[in-house]
Amino acid sequence: MSRVLVTGGLGGSGRWIVDRLAEDGHEVMCVDQRFAESERGNVDVRVADLTDRGDVFDLVGAFDPDAVVHWAAIPDPLDHPGGEVFENNIVSTYNVLEAAGRADARVVWASSESALGFPFAAETPAPEYLPIDEEHPLRPEDPYGVSKEAGEALARATVRRHDVPVVSIRPSWIQYPGEYVCLGNEPPAEGVGNFWSYVDVRDIASIVAAALDADIEGHEAVFAVADENYADRETTELFAELFGEVPEPCDLSGDDASISNAKAAEVLDWEPEHSWRDAAAEDVDGPTV
Secondary structure (H helix, E strand, C coil): CCEEEEECCCCCCHHHHHHHHHHCCCEEEEEECCCCCCCCCCEEEEECCCCCHHHHHHHHHHHCCCEEEECCCCCCCCCCCHHHHHHHHHHHHHHHHHHHHHCCCEEEEECCHHHHCCCCCCCCCCCCCECECCCCCCCCCCHHHHHHHHHHHHHHHHHHHHCCCEEEEEECCEEECCECHHHHCCCCCCCHHHCCCCEEHHHHHHHHHHHHHCCCCCEEEEEECCCECCCCCCHHHHHHHHHCCCCCCECCCCCECCECCHHHHHHHCCCCCCCHHHHCCCCCCCCCC
16 A cells, blocks of 8 residues: 545546545545545545645645645636636646655656647647657647646656656546547547547546556656547548648558557556447446545
């Protein structure tokens, strides 16, 4: 058993992460902006303002975690002013990563595919090649994507300053069993921001668990994405229809996802287990916090 502090643990995907880590036997401190009674003996829910440096340092210092999972953020630039999105995300990320580094704790945190710059671009450009991997340039223009790119810079700085391992997970569009809202899109025009990629929330929980156990040093950024697109069409056909051509070089076949999860398999020994073909209609119990 280890001690893991999870920020954003009462959020949509955060709850699934807390549930998974508690099931794995970790002692979990779940930190959020609101309080909820925990149903588990190994989960302690705390309220904190992550933009308050003192709050964060006191909380992390008192708990003395072995690892910190930073999952709290304003998750897009659409429902809040841009300055608020950027300030909240970057200040909270700095505070949490710095506190974790001082506690000599491993860090796993939620970056985003939005760091690439495609999801919220005014005009979505074609990627430079396919599939997109972690070597693809990051060119965000919106405050959310920029906050995630800057967060990865903070992750690398945390490694240099404190010599703790940090994993930046870049989730694709997170879907929930029985509620696959991505299937309401009409590709190719709809869903172009992430090029019709997605990931099941249960696979998000499993990649976080894998990142906590992986034998790594330094900083690693990895995409968390399902193996296939959700459009049920050949991916190259979607690109050709939308952009008039397929980016080259291209190493895709059939409905392969346009974003690669190969590095996550190599570095974290992780593979997604869930597909829209089954998960969209699944009736499963929600997470227990």
